[in-house]
Amino acid sequence: MLAFIRRTWLLWPAIGLLLVFFLVPSLDLIQASVMNPDFTLEHFERIADRKVYLAVFWRTLQVSLIVAFLAALVGYPIAYFINLQPRKTQFLLIFLIFIPLWMSVLIRSYAWMIVLGRDGIINTALLGLGLTEEPVRLLFTSGAVYFAMLQILLPVQIVTAYSAMTEIDMDLMRAARVLGARPWQALRRVFIPLSLDGTITGAIIVFMLSMGFFITPALVGGRQDMMLANLIEFQVERLNWSFASALAILLLLGTVLTVIVIRRLGNLITRRIA
Amino acid sequence: MSGAAVSFRGVSKRYGPVDALADFDLEVKPGEFMTFLGPSGSGKTTALNVLAGFTHATAGEVMIDGRSVGGLPPEQRNVGMVFQSYSLFPHMNVFENVAFPLRLRGVAKAEVARRVGESLDMVRLADLGGRMPKELSGGQRQRVAFARAVVFEPPVLLMDEPLGALDLKLRQAMQLEIKRYHAQLGCTIVFVTHDQGEALALSDRIAVMGEGRIAQVDTPDRIYDYPKSRYVAEFIGKTNILTLEPGNAGAVRIVELGCDVPAQGALAEARMISVRPEKIERAAGRREGLIDFTARIDEVLFLGDLVHYSAVLPGGGALLFQEHRGPGATVLARGDTIELGFLLSDALPVSGREAAATAVGA
Numbered sequence: 001m002l003a004f005i006r007r008t009w010l011l012w013p014a015i016g017l018l019l020v021f022f023l024v025p026s027l028d029l030i031q032a033s034v035m036n037p038d039f040t041l042e043h044f045e046r047i048a049d050r051k052v053y054l055a056v057f058w059r060t061l062q063v064s065l066i067v068a069f070l071a072a073l074v075g076y077p078i079a080y081f082i083n084l085q086p087r088k089t090q091f092l093l094i095f096l097i098f099i100p101l102w103m104s105v106l107i108r109s110y111a112w113m114i115v116l117g118r119d120g121i122i123n124t125a126l127l128g129l130g131l132t133e134e135p136v137r138l139l140f141t142s143g144a145v146y147f148a149m150l151q152i153l154l155p156v157q158i159v160t161a162y163s164a165m166t167e168i169d170m171d172l173m174r175a176a177r178v179l180g181a182r183p184w185q186a187l188r189r190v191f192i193p194l195s196l197d198g199t200i201t202g203a204i205i206v207f208m209l210s211m212g213f214f215i216t217p218a219l220v221g222g223r224q225d226m227m228l229a230n231l232i233e234f235q236v237e238r239l240n241w242s243f244a245s246a247l248a249i250l251l252l253l254g255t256v257l258t259v260i261v262i263r264r265l266g267n268l269i270t271r272r273i274a
Numbered sequence: 275m276s277g278a279a280v281s282f283r284g285v286s287k288r289y290g291p292v293d294a295l296a297d298f299d300l301e302v303k304p305g306e307f308m309t310f311l312g313p314s315g316s317g318k319t320t321a322l323n324v325l326a327g328f329t330h331a332t333a334g335e336v337m338i339d340g341r342s343v344g345g346l347p348p349e350q351r352n353v354g355m356v357f358q359s360y361s362l363f364p365h366m367n368v369f370e371n372v373a374f375p376l377r378l379r380g381v382a383k384a385e386v387a388r389r390v391g392e393s394l395d396m397v398r399l400a401d402l403g404g405r406m407p408k409e410l411s412g413g414q415r416q417r418v419a420f421a422r423a424v425v426f427e428p429p430v431l432l433m434d435e436p437l438g439a440l441d442l443k444l445r446q447a448m449q450l451e452i453k454r455y456h457a458q459l460g461c462t463i464v465f466v467t468h469d470q471g472e473a474l475a476l477s478d479r480i481a482v483m484g485e486g487r488i489a490q491v492d493t494p495d496r497i498y499d500y501p502k503s504r505y506v507a508e509f510i511g512k513t514n515i516l517t518l519e520p521g522n523a524g525a526v527r528i529v530e531l532g533c534d535v536p537a538q539g540a541l542a543e544a545r546m547i548s549v550r551p552e553k554i555e556r557a558a559g560r561r562e563g564l565i566d567f568t569a570r571i572d573e574v575l576f577l578g579d580l581v582h583y584s585a586v587l588p589g590g591g592a593l594l595f596q597e598h599r600g601p602g603a604t605v606l607a608r609g610d611t612i613e614l615g616f617l618l619s620d621a622l623p624v625s626g627r628e629a630a631a632t633a634v635g636a
Contacts, residue, residue, distance in 0.1 A: 175361035177348040178326050178432075179422065180378040189374075193365050270365070 033245035043246035060228040064210035072203040075157035083165040112148040145221040157202040164198015200266035277305035277462030278339035278429035285334030294320040311473040312483035354423035358435040362407040369403035393421035507548040530591040544623030554595035557615035566615035
C-alpha cells in the first residue's frame with residue numbers, strides 16, 4: 001500500500017481535480033437531464049419530437065467536420081513548411097502562429113465582423129475598385145462562419161501537426177531517397193504516413209472545439225447558422241437546466257462517437273497509404 | 275553482383291569559411307572494402323554524403339563506375355546505404371522495409387517476394403518478415419537495414435558508422451557478419467567509422483582522415499606499421515612519440531631518453547619517431563642493437579594474457595609499453611625500476627607538423 005502511494009502520489013492532484021471539476025459535474029449533468037423532479041425521459045423525447053433540435057445537431061456536426069477537414073487540409077502544408085525551416089526560423093514561425101491563440105475568441109470574432117461588415121475592409125476595397133456597386137453581403141452568412149472558425153482554430157491544427165512532424169527522423173527521408181525514391185515518393189510513402197497520425201489528432205481537437213463553438217456563429221453567422229451550443233446557451237438563459245443538460249448530453253455523445261469514427265478511419269487510411 | 279569503381283577527383287565541400295572536405299582524391303577499386311576513418315569533423319561523413327548525393331561538392335568530381343554522378347539525385351545513383359540509426363521505416367514491417375527499394379524499381383510481385391526472402395535469408399532473419407522494426411533488437415535492426423541496402427544489388431554499398439549503436443560483443447559479431455556479406459556479395463563497400471579497431475579488422479584499405487583531408491591511404495597493416503605522420507600513428511592504435519634533436523657528430527639525440535643514436539637514413543631528417551608499445555621490451559637480455567634506458571613503472575593495467583604498463587622516464591616523460599605473458603613472465607608492480615629497450619628498426623620517423631593531413635603527397 002505504502003509502495004503504491006509512493007509510486008502514484010504525483011498523479012493525485014490531477015485525479016482530484018478531474019474528480020471534483022469534471023466527473024462530478026458530468027454526473028450532475030446526466031442526472032439533471034433525466035430528472036424533473038423524478039426520473040423522466042421527457043427532455044430526450046422533446047429533442048426527438050421537435051425536428052429543430054436534431055436539425056441543429058446535424059448542422060453542428062456538419063460544420064465541425066468541414067472546419068476540421070479544412071483545417072487539416074490548410075494546416076498540413078503550413079506545418080510541413082515550418083518543419084523544413086532552420087531551427088531558429090521554426091521557433092519564430094511557431095511563435096507567430098501562437099499569437100492569435102492568446103487573444104479571446106470573442107475579440108477575434110469581432111475582428112471578423114469588422115473585416116466582413118457592410119463598411120468593412122473587403123467591401124470598402126471592392127467598392128473603391130469599382131468591382132461592385134452595392135456592398136456584398138459577407139457577414140451573417142454560413143461562409144463567414146466557416147471562414148472565421150477555420151481562422152480561429154487553424155493554429156491548433158498547425159501546432160499539433162508540426163509537433164508530430166518534428167518527431168520524424170529526417171534520416172528516414174534520406175534513406176528513402178538513396179533507396180530509390182524520388183522526392184514526392186519519399187514524401188508520400190514515408191513522411192505523410194508518419195505525420196498523418198498527428199495531423200488527424202489535430203483535426204480531432206479542432207473538431208471537438210468546433211462542436212462547442214457558439215460565440216463565433218452567433219456573431220458572424222445568420223439565424224440559419226445557429227449551432228447546438230447556441231441552443232444550450234439559450235436554454236440556460238431561460239433557466240431550463242434540465243433541457244439544457246439533455247442537449248449537452250446529445251452534444252457530448254455526438255462528439256465522442258464522431259471522434260471514435262474519425263480515429264478508426266484515420267488508422268485505416270494510414271495503413272492503406274503506407 | 276559485382277562492385278563498381280568509385281573515384282573522388284579533387285572534391286571539396288565548403289560550408290561558409292570551413293572546408294569540410296578539401297581537395298579529396300581517392301580511387302576505390304571495384305569490390306574493394308574502403309574505410310574512411312577519422313574523428314568527428316574530419317570530413318569522412320561529408321565525403322560519404324557527397325558520394326550518396328545528399329550534399330553537392332563545391333568543387334571536384336565524383337564518379338561511380340567511370341560515370342560522373344555529380345548532377346544525379348540520390349535515387350538515381352543506385353547505391354545502397356546503411357545508416358547509423360538504421361533508419362528503418364517504423365510504419366512498415368521487416369518485409370516491407372526490405373521490399374521498399376524493389377517496389378520503387380517496379381519489380382514484379384513474385385520477384386519481390388523471392389529477392390526479399392533471399393536477402394532476409396542472408397542476414398538470418400527469414401522468419402521475422404512480419405515483425406515491426408520496434409519489435410526487433412538492435413542487432414536485428416542492423417541486419418534488416420543491411421538486407422534493405424543490398425536487396426536491389428547495388429554495385430556500391432555505403433555504411434555510415436553502422437555499428438556505432440551496438441554494444442561491444444554485438445559489434446564484434448556484426449564485424450564478422452559484414453565480412454561474410456562482403457565476400458558473398460562482392461560489391462564495393464565504402465565504410466565510415468571513427469573506430470580504428472573496426473577499420474583495421476574490416477578494410478581492404480583505410481583512408482585516415484583529419485580536418486577535411488586524407489592523411490594517409492593504405493592497407494590496414496601498412497597504416498599500422500608505417501604511419502606517415504604523428505596524426506596517423508596516434509589515431510591508429512597506441513604509440514609513443516619521441517622527439518629528436520641533433521646530437522654529437524653523426525648522431526641524433528632522443529630527447530626523452532637522453533641517448534644518442536646513429537643518424538642513419540630517414541632518422542637524420544626526422545624530428546619525431548613513433549614507437550609502438552608492443553615494440554618495447556625489458557632489456558635484461560641485452561639484445562644486440564637495443565636502445566635501452568631506465569624507467570619506473572607508474573601504472574599497471576592487467577588484462578590477463580596481456581599487461582599494459584605506463585612508465586615514467588628519467589626526464590619525466592611517460593612511456594607506454596605492453597607485454598604478452600610468455601612462459602615464466604613476471605608482472606611488474608607500480609614503483610619498480612626497470613631497464614627497457616627497443617630496436618631502432620622499430621622506431622618509425624613520422625612527420626613533425628602535428629596537424630592532420632600534412633603528410634599527404636609527401
